[in-house]
Amino acid sequence: MDDKFASLYLDKQLCFPLYAASRLTTKLYGPYLDKLDITYPQYLVMLVLWQHNSQTVNKIGQRLMLESNTLTPLLKRLEAKGLLSRKRAEIDERTVIVALTKKGDDLKAAAASIPEQIFSSFQDESVSIAEITIFKDMLEKLINSLDEKVNKAK
Amino acid sequence: MDDKFASLYLDKQLCFPLYAASRLTTKLYGPYLDKLDITYPQYLVMLVLWQHNSQTVNKIGQRLMLESNTLTPLLKRLEAKGLLSRKRAEIDERTVIVALTKKGDDLKAAAASIPEQIFSSFQDESVSIAEITIFKDMLEKLINSLDEKVNKAK
DNA sequence: TATATTTTAATCGTGCACGATTAAAACGAT
């Protein structure tokens, strides 16, 4: 059966599975993050801070591909939870330095088991580690390509 | 260098690339969807309706993995644009039937070139069609696995 | 047939995403 609109079928497109997979992944983290009382985007910010503490809003944005319009309110919420501090840099008053508090740093220990638990929940599946590695490589290639196209103006 | 928190590094995780790829994909569609005056989630709903017209909110939700709390307001916006109609089914007053209007159906022609244009923007890349196919298969496998884990209660 | 249960869409509140704009600080070029 020939259909000149076949390209518009949902299942022919790459865009929907990416969207669905991303949302499902967020939900998968849900129960673990509830225990830490943070959301998934907040978790990503904490990951960045646990790996490289004390950095500008801009730097966090580069690492997560987010800008201040998203980050500023999110960082304020994490500040309100007592997990980080925000203060203007003396050397350059335009920038705001975000740094973990003791409480924020301590949360790292509670979060340490999450990747392992997420990972092991896939162990009984037909998806091998080798496959996941290939998949992640392709995903990163795709991101680089997309990033170039989307941000070509900048 | 040994690091007991290495698993918490952003670049070791699968979750972030999925999140980033999904957001970048949405942005890539941006310019094309601006011309149709719809958003990306609205485009997904239209794809579903172009493929199978006249269905309940529930059915659309199954296809996009969304629920009425997200869909109802979104459908109302598309209704306000004159692209679809919403009305209670006579046979079962609980359900709402969503159907394309003439205008909504006509938009299909304008959208028909989008997948091609998106696809061709990757042509100069090092990503082959074969690779994309493998990637999509893995993505769907991942979605099925995630869906099972996330919705195991239901 | 009454009553309990399930299904369906809608509503509400919170927290992202993001385009567009703003204000202040820093920088650069004359």
Next chain:
DNA sequence: ATCGTTTTAATCGTGCACGATTAAAATATA
């Protein structure tokens, strides 16, 4: 040194996502 440009974070408005709840209709059960 001054003035225009760039950089940086913040603000604002709109539109998702989604957990929790609600109300009405349909269905199942006693």
